Amino acid sequence: MNFDVTFALSTVPTITGVMATTMSIAVASCAGAALLGFGLEIVRRMGRLPGFAMRFVIDFVRSTPVLAWLYFLYFVLPFYGIRLSALTVGVLGLSVYYSGYLAEVFKAGIDAIPNGQHEAARAVGLNRADTILFVLAPQMLRNIAAPMGNYFVSVLKATPYLAVIAVPEMLGRAFDIASETYRYAEPLTVAGLLFLMLALVVTYAVKQLEKRLLQAARR
Amino acid sequence: MGILSIWLGILEGFRVTALVTLYGLVFAVPFALVFGVAQYLTRGVAHALVTCVIEFWRSSAVIILLFVFYYALPVIGIDLSAMTVSAMVLGLNAGGYASQAVRAGLQALERGQLEAGLALGLPRSAILLLVELPQALVAMAPTFINHLIQLVKGTALVSLVTLTDMTFRAKEIAQIDYNPVGIYTSLLLAYFVVCYPIAICGRWAQSRIGAGRAATNEL
Numbered sequence: 085m086n087f088d089v090t091f092a093l094s095t096v097p098t099i100t101g102v103m104a105t106t107m108s109i110a111v112a113s114c115a116g117a118a119l120l121g122f123g124l125e126i127v128r129r130m131g132r133l134p135g136f137a138m139r140f141v142i143d144f145v146r147s148t149p150v151l152a153w154l155y156f157l158y159f160v161l162p163f164y165g166i167r168l169s170a171l172t173v174g175v176l177g178l179s180v181y182y183s184g185y186l187a188e189v190f191k192a193g194i195d196a197i198p199n200g201q202h203e204a205a206r207a208v209g210l211n212r213a214d215t216i217l218f219v220l221a222p223q224m225l226r227n228i229a230a231p232m233g234n235y236f237v238s239v240l241k242a243t244p245y246l247a248v249i250a251v252p253e254m255l256g257r258a259f260d261i262a263s264e265t266y267r268y269a270e271p272l273t274v275a276g277l278l279f280l281m282l283a284l285v286v287t288y289a290v291k292q293l294e295k296r297l298l299q300a301a302r303r
Numbered sequence: 304m305g306i307l308s309i310w311l312g313i314l315e316g317f318r319v320t321a322l323v324t325l326y327g328l329v330f331a332v333p334f335a336l337v338f339g340v341a342q343y344l345t346r347g348v349a350h351a352l353v354t355c356v357i358e359f360w361r362s363s364a365v366i367i368l369l370f371v372f373y374y375a376l377p378v379i380g381i382d383l384s385a386m387t388v389s390a391m392v393l394g395l396n397a398g399g400y401a402s403q404a405v406r407a408g409l410q411a412l413e414r415g416q417l418e419a420g421l422a423l424g425l426p427r428s429a430i431l432l433l434v435e436l437p438q439a440l441v442a443m444a445p446t447f448i449n450h451l452i453q454l455v456k457g458t459a460l461v462s463l464v465t466l467t468d469m470t471f472r473a474k475e476i477a478q479i480d481y482n483p484v485g486i487y488t489s490l491l492l493a494y495f496v497v498c499y500p501i502a503i504c505g506r507w508a509q510s511r512i513g514a515g516r517a518a519t520n521e522l
């Protein structure tokens with residue numbers, strides 16, 4: 085069997101057609117992971133016992149493969165009568181997996197704010213909510229911007245895992261074509277190349293955005 | 304099926320998980336050292352070529368790479384076992400990430416180290432091997448340990464190319480016994496038991512290096 089270039093090219097439109105799905109999965113999962121991760125980090129700061137428990141949760145999530153989480157959610161949720169679409173389960177799985185990493189990003193982002201900022205805000209009479217909202221949160225956001233961008237790229241690179249639970253993203257579509265035509269090499273190679281291109285473009289865009297943010301922060 | 308037999312069943316897959324990790328390291332360590340150093344030392348066209356190779360292995364999604372090499376290599380006449388392909392893809396992907404740590408470690412060294420070596424009349428190769436690399440590798444040890452954890456977790460992928468690792472065993476058990484909660488919780492725990500001790504080593508290395516730096520600064 086030879087590598088059929090014409091056939092390979094004919095699979096390009098089908099696979100590029102789901103690039104938007106891949107991007108939406110990455111955006112939704114990254115947002116979910118940020119929410120969960122922020123929650124984990126806030127609870128971790130609430131005292132000794134919650135701190136200890138959340139530390140364990142974060143370490144546990146970081147020590148387990150994303151594939152195992154996808155299987156876990158995909159098979160365990162229905163067991164308890166929770167029926168979600170494969171896409172939702174996939175986004176949930178990536179969110180859980182990356183929340184452990186983003187919790188660490190938030191931790192570093194909060195720890196990097198000098199203590200004096202909090203004290204000064206309270207000294208000039210800002211209440212607790214205003215201190216958090218107008219003094220601490222903007223500084224934390226600036227601290228986490230760069231690592232968040234990197235993790236967005238990581239999440240994007242993890243989206244093809246969703247093919248194992250039959251979500252129609254790029255790798256999933258390549259397998260659909262493969263099982264219809266009994267030719268695996270061509271659609272998978274095309275998916276691989278297109279995905280590499282997408283990942284490189286997004287990585288470049290994230291770097292440019294990071295530069296802009298840093299410039300804006302200096303001003 | 305009791306929880307004990309589920310555990311024993313998943314444990315049967317530990318050998319393959321460990322083997323893929325080990326063989327993966329055989330690819331990852333030389334790749335990271337050679338390409339990390341090459342990216343540090345080369346300029347111009349050679350630098351661009353080295354960067355391209357690293358970016359290919361680093362920017363692709365590892366699950367897509369695995370399938371592309373698993374299905375496309377036989378088409379162009381290269382027949383490798385599933386074990387070899389898995390070790391190569393997972394290893395070079397991890398090696399691509401680790402090469403950036405090698406390069407960053409070398410770049411972070413003070414220029415005085417290189418200049419002192421040159422002033423002493425050491426050849427460039429001796430400076431690299433005896434002065435720069437030892438310091439860079441020690442400083443980057445925690446990062447390497449993190450990449451090792453990513454490699455171990457990445458081996459869960461080989462279950463998709465017919466290798467009977469821990470994840471594959473869990474799926475096999477799930478086919479004969481409807482107990483998703485027990486089986487997939489055990490699977491997550493199994494990876495936790497393997498990866499968490501490595502993470503602890505990483506933290507220990509981090510604190511040792513931190514302590515070492517503090518001691519040097521006091522001198």
